[in-house]
Amino acid sequence: MIKVVIIGAGNVATHLYQCFTKSKQLDVIQVYNRNIQHLDFVEDASKKVSALDELKEADLYLIAIKDEAIGELVAKFNPKNGIVAHTSGTQPLHILSKFDNYGVFYPLQTFSKIKPVNFREVPLCLEANSEDNLEFLKKIASIISNQVFEVNSDQRKALHVSAVFVNNFSNHLFTLASDFCKKEELPFDILRPLIKETVDKLENLDPYSAQTGPALRNDKDTISAHLEMLDGDRKKIYTILTESIQNLHGKKL
Amino acid sequence: MIKVVIIGAGNVATHLYQCFTKSKQLDVIQVYNRNIQHLDFVEDASKKVSALDELKEADLYLIAIKDEAIGELVAKFNPKNGIVAHTSGTQPLHILSKFDNYGVFYPLQTFSKIKPVNFREVPLCLEANSEDNLEFLKKIASIISNQVFEVNSDQRKALHVSAVFVNNFSNHLFTLASDFCKKEELPFDILRPLIKETVDKLENLDPYSAQTGPALRNDKDTISAHLEMLDGDRKKIYTILTESIQNLHGKKL
Numbered sequence: 473m474i475k476v477v478i479i480g481a482g483n484v485a486t487h488l489y490q491c492f493t494k495s496k497q498l499d500v501i502q503v504y505n506r507n508i509q510h511l512d513f514v515e516d517a518s519k520k521v522s523a524l525d526e527l528k529e530a531d532l533y534l535i536a537i538k539d540e541a542i543g544e545l546v547a548k549f550n551p552k553n554g555i556v557a558h559t560s561g562t563q564p565l566h567i568l569s570k571f572d573n574y575g576v577f578y579p580l581q582t583f584s585k586i587k588p589v590n591f592r593e594v595p596l597c598l599e600a601n602s603e604d605n606l607e608f609l610k611k612i613a614s615i616i617s618n619q620v621f622e623v624n625s626d627q628r629k630a631l632h633v634s635a636v637f638v639n640n641f642s643n644h645l646f647t648l649a650s651d652f653c654k655k656e657e658l659p660f661d662i663l664r665p666l667i668k669e670t671v672d673k674l675e676n677l678d679p680y681s682a683q684t685g686p687a688l689r690n691d692k693d694t695i696s697a698h699l700e701m702l703d704g705d706r707k708k709i710y711t712i713l714t715e716s717i718q719n720l721h722g723k724k725l
Numbered sequence: 726m727i728k729v730v731i732i733g734a735g736n737v738a739t740h741l742y743q744c745f746t747k748s749k750q751l752d753v754i755q756v757y758n759r760n761i762q763h764l765d766f767v768e769d770a771s772k773k774v775s776a777l778d779e780l781k782e783a784d785l786y787l788i789a790i791k792d793e794a795i796g797e798l799v800a801k802f803n804p805k806n807g808i809v810a811h812t813s814g815t816q817p818l819h820i821l822s823k824f825d826n827y828g829v830f831y832p833l834q835t836f837s838k839i840k841p842v843n844f845r846e847v848p849l850c851l852e853a854n855s856e857d858n859l860e861f862l863k864k865i866a867s868i869i870s871n872q873v874f875e876v877n878s879d880q881r882k883a884l885h886v887s888a889v890f891v892n893n894f895s896n897h898l899f900t901l902a903s904d905f906c907k908k909e910e911l912p913f914d915i916l917r918p919l920i921k922e923t924v925d926k927l928e929n930l931d932p933y934s935a936q937t938g939p940a941l942r943n944d945k946d947t948i949s950a951h952l953e954m955l956d957g958d959r960k961k962i963y964t965i966l967t968e969s970i971q972n973l974h975g976k977k978l
Binding site: 637649676 | 847880889904929931941950954
């Protein structure tokens with residue numbers, strides 16, 4: 473079995489721990505966190521560690537902590553062997569260059585405490601400082617996921633921005649619409665089927681071809697009527713997104 | 726059986742026709758369109774009509790044409806009986822006030838030619854000029870859908886704007902992200918699981934509570950790094966949506 477140490481106690485660390493412990497090929501021998509009380513997701517107390525020098529030899533040390541804490545951890549961490557990999561979408565590979573063997577193991581997904589994750593469908597974006605180390609990370613990634621990608625640091629940064637657009641920003645649009653419906657005493661449930669269909673459509677169409685709506689049709693009456701109903705941030709967002717749709721699809725306001 | 730005439734040949738008319746003809750309680754006796762050649766989705770040639778005075782007596786005349794064409798059609802249309810209803814998200818109820826019995830039958834969903842629609846999950850937003858007519862529309866709506874809502878004209882306008890936010894605008898964000906990935910030679914497929922999870926999450930969480938990301942965390946380093954990678958519309962959209970998330974969630978840039 474491949475011996476793994478997980479470093480961190482957040483959502484990514486928790487979900488990786490839960491996924492790894494289900495695999496017969498992976499053995500999570502320890503989980504490290506500065507504050508041991510946050511390791512409540514680890515059943516076996518003997519596996520919980522809050523001092524770096526208590527970490528045993530492992531094949532993989534997986535760092536799943538906040539971006540801004542990685543530098544400090546790296547400075548204090550001196551494993552005797554194994555590969556050290558981080559799970560960050562934004563941090564470059566070379567932040568780990570003090571180690572002999574290192575890489576990136578970035579799961580491109582949004583994790584929340586309460587919702588279980590099916591790792592088989594989570595894209596794992598891998599990078600390493602050598603072909604051998606990359607092969608090793610691919611081996612581990614393939615044990616838990618069907619979506620394994622080799623992604624360099626520039627590509628990973630592009631993916632991270634893209635993730636903000638497709639996840640954070642679209643979720644915010646859902647929030648703004650939800651608030652707008654609430655004001656009119658309409659339940660958010662009424663919008664759910666439309667949101668679901670927006671995404672289901674992309675199984676057969678690329679998003680460029682799936683675009684519809686008043687901006688694409690250059691339907692000035694509807695656009696004006698909508699803008700009259702909006703104010704503040706909602707009005708600004710409506711304006712810039714309408715312009716952007718028209719710019720991209722070659723329409724004119 | 727309830728006799729229905731459908732007026733129009735676009736996506737909404739086509740999907741309503743296909744749904745209604747499957748029901749044993751509804752009988753689509755005719756489908757009208759100015760250009761009869763666009764009625765290729767109607768199998769029975771004897772049901773295709775291109776002159777309004779050829780329309781037979783029906784219980785319901787359902788207008789599913791472009792918003793801007795409704796006024797002209799209404800002026801020329803003089804049915805002897807039945808309820809006349811339009812299917813528009815933006816047009817008020819009273820655009821049909823020349824008739825004795827009228828209403829609105831607005832399906833809140835995005836329709837495309839190639840993709841079948843399960844009407845049982847499509848919210849149908851109803852309004853009418855009398856209680857009796859509303860009850861009649863509810864009866865028909867309940868035959869085809871489990872999601873029947875009574876929605877007044879102001880509420881319907883709010884829903885239509887909300888639909889632009891959750892469907893058109895989020896789809897545009899997917900397009901921008903897709904383009905950004907293409908530039909870095911990454912397939913759009915790598916983003917699909919994240920998009921799917923963004924929406925699946927809303928089964929258990931309202932979108933306000935589901936919000937994550939650098940804007941919510943007020944993670945200035947990541948926001949700056951992202952802005953440096955972006956230009957043009959993408960940069961403007963990133964800026965305004967980040968500000969809007971922070972305004973709504975009480976964070977400060």
